[in-house]
Amino acid sequence: NAGVTQTPKFQVLKTGQSMTLQCAQDMNHNSMYWYRQDPGMGLRLIYYSASEGTTDKGEVPNGYNVSRLNKREFSLRLESAAPSQTSVYFCASSEPWNPRSENEKLFFGSGTQLSVL
C-alpha cells in the first residue's frame, strides 16, 4: 500500500518550458488536491478534484492546469513555467468532505521540488 505517489521528486526547468507533475493514490479516495508550499507560508491550494470527472480552482490556480485522469490519478501541468512557480508541490487525497464528516484527513505525497530558472 503505497498511499500517494508523486513523480518526479526534483525538477529544474527554464522559463517558458512546460512539464506535468504526476500523482496517483491507491486508497480509493474520491478527493484529490494539488498544493504548493513556499518558505514562511502555509500550503496553498492550487486545484482540487472532489470526484472523478470534476476539477475546481483553489486559491492560486493561475499558470496551472489539472487533469483528473481517473479515480487514482490527478496531474498538474505548467504550460509555460515562470520563476514565481519555483516551489515544493504536494499532491494529497482524502475522503470527500461532507457536512456530517468530522474525520476528513489529508494524505500527502512526498512532494516535488521544482526550480524554474
Added chain:
Amino acid sequence: KNQVEQSPQSLIILEGKNCTLQCNYTVSPFSNLRWYKQDTGRGPVSLTIMTFSENTKSNGRYTATLDADTKQSSLHITASQLSDSASYICVVSAWSSASKIIFGSGTRLSIRP
C-alpha cells in the same frame, strides 16, 4: 478572512524537555482542527483532529487542546525525542466545501541532544 496563525515560527529545545506550540485561527464556520507533522523532505502527516466539542486529545507524547471560544489550539510535546524534530502545521477546516482547508505556516521544532 479565514486565517491560521502559529507561534513561535521556530523553536529549539533539548532532548527530554517539553514544549508547547500555539495556533490561533479565524476560520468560520469552524468544522475541525488538525495538527500535522512534516519531516524534512516529506509530506505532512496527521497527528490529531479536534472537533468543536473536544477540549483535549492525546496521541502518545502529543497532546492537543482546543478552546473554541477563544479560537486557540495548542500542541504539547512531552519528553521530546530527536525524532520530534520537524515542522508542525495547524490546519483548520470550515464547513463549506472541500477547498476550505486553511493551513498555518508551521512551527519549525529542533531537538538538540
